[in-house]
Amino acid sequence: MNLAAGSPxxxxxxxxxxxxxxxxxxxxxxxxxxxxxVLARRQTHGRGRAGRAWQSQAGNLQLSVLLRPGGAARDxxxxxxxxxxxxxxxxxxxxxxxxxxLKWPNxxxxxxAKIAGILAEAALxxxxxxxxxxxxxxxxxxxxxxxxxxAVAALGPIPPEDFTATLxxxxxxxxxxxxxxxxxxxxxxxxxxxxxxxxxxxxxxxxNPVSGRYEGLAEDGGLLLTVGGSLQVFHAGEVIGDGxxxxx
Numbered sequence: 001m002n003l004a005a006g007s008p009x010x011x012x013x014x015x016x017x018x019x020x021x022x023x024x025x026x027x028x029x030x031x032x033x034x035x036x037x038v039l040a041r042r043q044t045h046g047r048g049r050a051g052r053a054w055q056s057q058a059g060n061l062q063l064s065v066l067l068r069p070g071g072a073a074r075d076x077x078x079x080x081x082x083x084x085x086x087x088x089x090x091x092x093x094x095x096x097x098x099x100x101x102l103k104w105p106n107x108x109x110x111x112x113a114k115i116a117g118i119l120a121e122a123a124l125x126x127x128x129x130x131x132x133x134x135x136x137x138x139x140x141x142x143x144x145x146x147x148x149x150x151a152v153a154a155l156g157p158i159p160p161e162d163f164t165a166t167l168x169x170x171x172x173x174x175x176x177x178x179x180x181x182x183x184x185x186x187x188x189x190x191x192x193x194x195x196x197x198x199x200x201x202x203x204x205x206x207x208n209p210v211s212g213r214y215e216g217l218a219e220d221g222g223l224l225l226t227v228g229g230s231l232q233v234f235h236a237g238e239v240i241g242d243g244x245x246x247x248x
C-alpha cells in the first residue's frame with residue numbers, strides 16, 4: 001500500500017507479529033528515525049493500557065507509530081490526546097453515520113461500547129525530554145471481541161490498510177498544527193469530540209473511584225470534574241462506566 005506523496009511516514013506491513021508496539025519500541029531504542037508505522041494483520045501478544053491484553057483478530061487494526069516530537073515529559077499526555085483526535089477523524093471519515101465519541105483520555109466509543117483504544121509509551125532522554133513516543137492503535141474494524149465486563153463494538157468492516165492511510169494523514173495534520181499553534185487547538189478539538197459538558201463521569205485511581213460532573217479539559221489536557229461543588233483536575237486514572245447527563 002502506498003501512502004500519500006510527501007507523507008512523513010514509512011509503512012511496514014506484517015502478516016503476523018507478537019506485538020507491533022514491542023517491535024516499534026525496540027526499533028526506536030536502536031535509533032530508528034521518526035515516521036515508522038508498523039501494521040500487523042494478526043497480533044498474537046497485543047497489549048493495552050495497564051498491562052491488559054488486547055485481543056487482535058484478522059480484519060481489525062493493529063498499528064504502532066514511532067514519533068520523535070521533542071518537548072518535555074509533561075507533553076506526553078497532550079500527544080495521547082492528539083492521537084485520539086486523529087483517530088476520531090479517521091473513524092468518522094470511514095463511518096460518517098456512526099455516533100462516535102472520545103472517552104478521556106483516548107478511547108473511541110459508541111453508545112458506551114468501546115471501538116478503539118490507544119497505548120502511548122514514551123522514553124525520556126538524559127535531560128528529561130521526550131526521546132521517542134510510540135503510539136499503538138487498536139481498532140475493531142471487522143470484529144468486536146468479547147471482553148468480560150465491557151461492551152464492545154466494531155466500526156466496519158473497513159480494510160485496515162485504508163484506515164491506516166487515513167489515520168496517518170490525520171496524525172500528520174494535527175502534528176503540523178501543534179507545531180504551529182501549540183496544544184490549544186488539539187484541546188478544543190478533543191472537547192468537541194468528547195462527552196457533553198455536564199455528563200457525570202466516574203474516574204478510578206487505584207481503588208478510589210471519584211464521580212463528578214464533566215467540565216471539559218484543563219489547559220494541559222487534564223480531565224476537569226466538579227466534585228462536591230469543587231472543580232478538580234485529574235491527570236491520571238481510568239474513566240469507568242458509560243456516563244449520564246447531569247440533572248443539576
